[in-house]
Amino acid sequence: MVEGLKRISDYKWELSTDYKAGMRVPGIVFADEELLNLAMRDKALEQVANVAFLPGIVYGSLAMPDLHWGYGFPIGGVAAFSEDGVVSPGGVGFDISCGVRLVKTNLEEGDVRPGLRGLLALMASNVPKGLGKRGSIKTPEQLLRKVFTGGARAVLDMGYGRQEDLECTEWGGSYPGAGPDRVSPRAYERGKDQLGTLGSGNHFVEVQVVEKVLLPEVAGEFGLHEGQVTVMIHSGSRGVGHQICTDYLQVMDHAVKRMGIEIPDRQLACAPLGSKEASDYMAALACAGNYAIGNRQALMHWVRHSFERHFKSSERQLGMDLLYDISHNIARMETHEVDGKRMELCVHRKGATASFPPGHPDLPPAFKEVGQPVIIPGDMGTHSYVLVGSETAMRESFGSTCHGAGRAMSRSKAKKTISGSELRARLESEGIIVMSEKDSLLAEEAPEAYKDVSRVVDICEGAGLSRKVAMLKPMGVLKG
């Protein structure tokens, strides 16, 4: 066991401030022994400790059970900063507002299975994916400004989607506080033809079936039942987010030097909340968040369009309602209670998902009574989950839970040890059809390269951070 690490309860560990000189608060890791051991094989704990150095950090540097080594913040990292604290672009990452949305249907597995290959081929031709692919939606500067401020609302105005979609998207479809003037010309340049594109890596569109309902009351409220087909979309802000993060890392790097802020890793560059650097970044961050939500809105349109053509029916008749859209790489101002005191905090979630309980003020009316849907993309060979937010998360993790399975094996090792074509055949034998640009990219995303997502969500439930509502099994996967 690591010096300075002690068990607090079954699923909670504390990394004392003695672990590394300079930590302002302890690290708090939600994990069981096995997941903790996985995290200790790389530099994830070191990164938990590094985040604890940042000025104004409140309560602890937190890590969700899918914790693993990232760059700057660990993946699965959550940290909140008081108003005299900082914001750090490295606490959000390059794929700003990367996230997931889940689209429901009124189709059953038997309706979709027979023609699945054709449906996937149709989606593959409609959804631009992979490296260097341009989208068919062009957004010159004036239009892009609208997307930066309006998010899904702006994309809806362009004719992609319907009004109800906005009610089932975080912030009603647009992040507040966007400042399109705080976005560099380079980010505008990158964003001009990437709206409605999937990208590569771990991003996907997946046709799934609800295999098991685990919390019937909540599943009923969410409109989910066993045997039902759903579609999950996982993508982010594409080149816009990458550029905004790159730009502001440099801005913050200069700020840190000028202000004499000591940080243990240059990727953790930050600036005090309220400073020009921080305010500019927050305004640009909201633009990237809006681009990401808008991107998933456009992707959903192509998915609906593909279903319409395949089933020769309208998407409304097919019941293709959005359950929810949520980001897992984001920083935003939220109200939390710390030691009995209400505080305005800048909460960073780097590979972590908001998990708000019933009654939370940020929830749309549809979820006020039942709590927030938490959508957890798994790897393509196992399962994905729908969870619901909890009151305990508000006390324990600034209203946060995990974001996925979390990687366990490096990409290069996965490529060396797993054959993409064998993997494809194995998945097909399990009833999962995968369409991807390249076998080696497929191998990187193999189930064995990831932690067991079921274990991750079980620990979240054991720690009280969220409750399992439904388990979804992939039927067909579209990879970038």
Next chain:
Amino acid sequence: MRFKTIEHTADIGIEVEADTLGELFEGTAAAMFSLMVDPETVRKTVERELSLEAGDLEELLFIWLNELLFIVDAEGLLFSGFEVKNVGDSRLLATTSGEKINPERHKFLEEIKAATYHEMTVERQDSGWKARVIFDV
């Protein structure tokens, strides 16, 4: 120039060694592109001049690699030739050559979102230079 990849759970890193600082910058760019696509398949039909400024060598490397990634994304260009004409602590002047992405000939190995500052180093060694970069993929 010699380079090896660094094992990282979620992302990919490189360690590059070269005799001169100029070759080090050329080498890191060549290594980065070799993670994305087979360099043999990228013809040198277009050139770009890059003139970059920074406060120190790490920042210069950060800007250099991210500037190239910007061009890939914004202009759809891939590069296989890198010639550093002048490099110091605060300035880099370089010419790169490559061509437009052609999906028929260019089979992508990996998408690189950005070069990060995490554990980035540029160091002078007994003989030559060494750099370390972790990419977000």
